[in-house]
Amino acid sequence: MTVRAAWLTNRGDAAGGQTRNDTRLAPLGAMTPAAELTTAPGVIPGGDPFELAATGPMTATLATGRATIQGTGPQGAYPVAITAPEALVFADGDPANPRIDLVVLRIYDTAYDSSGQTFATVEIIPGTPGAAPTPPPTPAGALALYRVQVAAGLSAGTGGIDFPAATTDVRRYTTAVGGITPYSVTGAYRGQYRDTGTGLQRFTGTTWSGLAAEVIGWTKVSLATGYGHNGNSNGDVRYRVIDLLGTRFVQWRGGMNLSYSRGAPRGDGKFLRTALPTTARPTGLRSLSVACSASTSSILSIKVDFHSNGLGVVISDAGDTPPWLSLHGVMYPL
Numbered sequence: 001m002t003v004r005a006a007w008l009t010n011r012g013d014a015a016g017g018q019t020r021n022d023t024r025l026a027p028l029g030a031m032t033p034a035a036e037l038t039t040a041p042g043v044i045p046g047g048d049p050f051e052l053a054a055t056g057p058m059t060a061t062l063a064t065g066r067a068t069i070q071g072t073g074p075q076g077a078y079p080v081a082i083t084a085p086e087a088l089v090f091a092d093g094d095p096a097n098p099r100i101d102l103v104v105l106r107i108y109d110t111a112y113d114s115s116g117q118t119f120a121t122v123e124i125i126p127g128t129p130g131a132a133p134t135p136p137p138t139p140a141g142a143l144a145l146y147r148v149q150v151a152a153g154l155s156a157g158t159g160g161i162d163f164p165a166a167t168t169d170v171r172r173y174t175t176a177v178g179g180i181t182p183y184s185v186t187g188a189y190r191g192q193y194r195d196t197g198t199g200l201q202r203f204t205g206t207t208w209s210g211l212a213a214e215v216i217g218w219t220k221v222s223l224a225t226g227y228g229h230n231g232n233s234n235g236d237v238r239y240r241v242i243d244l245l246g247t248r249f250v251q252w253r254g255g256m257n258l259s260y261s262r263g264a265p266r267g268d269g270k271f272l273r274t275a276l277p278t279t280a281r282p283t284g285l286r287s288l289s290v291a292c293s294a295s296t297s298s299i300l301s302i303k304v305d306f307h308s309n310g311l312g313v314v315i316s317d318a319g320d321t322p323p324w325l326s327l328h329g330v331m332y333p334l
Contacts, residue, residue, distance in 0.1 A: 002084040005120035008109060031077065032174050032181065034070065034188050039077040041070040041143050042174030045182050050082065052103065052146050052167060057160020058092070061085040062103065062122055062145070068174055069107050069143045078107045078120070078141075086122045090161060093154030094129035100149050101126050102135050106142040113141060124148075144170050199243060210243030216280060222273040223256070226266025231255030231324030232293065241280050241334070248334045250280055250306070252327040258314065260321045265314045275310030282308055286332040292322035306332065 032040040043049050049065025066081045082105075090101060102125040108117040127136045129152070138144045147168040150161060173182050180193045180200065187203035194201050199213025218240045223229065229236040234255025242249050259266050275281075285307055292302040297320040304325070305313045314325070 002086060003080065003082050003105075003120045003122060005078050005080045005107060008078055008107065008118060008120065031068070031176060032179070032185075032188060032192075033177065034186075035073070037073045037076075039068055039070050040174045040185065040188060041068055041077070042172045042181075042185075043067045043143070043145075045173050045175070050105070050145050050171060052088075052163070052169075054161070054163040055087075057156035058090045058154075060088045060090075060163060062088060067105055067143055069105065069141060071107065071109065071112060071141050075109070075112045075141075078109075080105060080107070080120050082122070088122070088124055090124060090148065090150060091126060092156075093150045093152050096152055097129035097131055097133065098149060098151050099127040099129040099133045100135040100147050102138065102144055103146040103148065104138060104142040104144050106139065109141065143172075146170060209246040211245060213243040214240060215243055215248060216241040216277075218253075221276075224267050224271055224273045226259045226261075227271040228257035229254065231257040232326065234324075234326050234328060237327060239276070239280060249331050250276075250282070250334060252330040254328070255324055255326050257324050258322065263318055263321065265316060269314040269316075270311055271314055272310075272312045276312075277310070280334075281310045282306055282332060282334050284308055288330055288332060290325050290327055290330055292325040295323060296320075297322040304330070 034040045044066040048063065051063040052060050053063065054060050062082065063085050064082050069078045069080055071078065088103065093099070104123050104125060106123050107120050108115045110116050110118055125136045125139070127133055135147045147170055148161065149166040154161060172185065175181050180195050182195050183197060185194050187208060190203060190205035192203040194208070196213055198215070200211040201208040201213065202211055218238045220236050220238050223237065232255045235253065237252070237254035237256050239250055239252050242251060256271065285305060287303060287305050289301045290304050291300065294300055299317070299320055302322060302325050303315040305315060307313065
């Protein structure tokens with residue numbers, strides 16, 4: 001038996017009872033609370049648990065992994081493990097319409113569901129064919145893992161399922177209390193943490209607050225005529241947007257070469273060829289002092305304005321024409 005559950009049967013049951021090996025394999029410590037008596041269901045992270053891999057036109061396997069499945073409040077949570085790949089066989093497509101099937105890890109417990117069965121299993125729940133199909137609902141006592149689209153008329157004879165294109169990963173993850181849950185989860189208690197994929201967030205009890213999340217990664221800007229990258233060998237001019245303790249900031253780095261016309265920076269100092277995207281624009285004017293060359297300049301810093309319309313403007317004093325400036329360390333709130 002490759003799908004094992006702990007605390008589902010006992011030695012007196014006809015099903016054979018929980019073995020010591022079942023208890024060792026099943027995840028007993030992964031219990032992020034959802035409410036007073038319930039646990040957030042989910043997959044236990046580590047490697048690629050329950051990976052879906054195609055084995056034929058209409059067949060696939062579900063790899064090994066561990067999970068926790070929550071029943072009703074009084075029913076409790078079931079630790080489950082798959083110890084060897086499980087074979088999946090998808091039914092042929094409907095002649096006229098596509099459908100969406102749901103791959104789930106499921107608990108049957110007749111003491112609560114009147115199914116007459118007591119075991120853990122992997123199931124494909126077929127969707128209803130339709131012109132605009134929707135996936136079937138996840139049954140009680142089940143954990144959804146994947147949605148698979150099955151096109152109309154599809155079969156092994158017509159080429160089968162293109163699994164990489166047809167599969168949507170809906171695995172949700174869970175960890176022990178105090179652990180950092182990968183990916184987005186619903187907040188359950190104050191002080192809970194999650195990893196959004198770009199940074200950490202903390203749940204305040206009512207909302208998620210960013211600790212240090214990257215909203216836009218380092219992006220090289222396109223500079224206007226008269227301006228160039230790598231001023232004073234400081235690297236290309238780049239920016240990124242981060243979420244720090246609930247406030248968004250723009251960070252800059254790199255060096256910029258400048259040229260002048262009639263003693264003023266070219267193009268009225270507007271050094272960006274295109275405006276910054278909306279998510280990187282400040283709500284009001286941000287004026288900063290940045291380091292510049294001492295050559296042909298009586299000052300060691302120069303003013304740069306960042307406007308709410310996404311423009312960046314260099315402003316210098318008459319007679320000061322430094323050939324480069326450095327944006328390293330520049331950061332301002334949006």
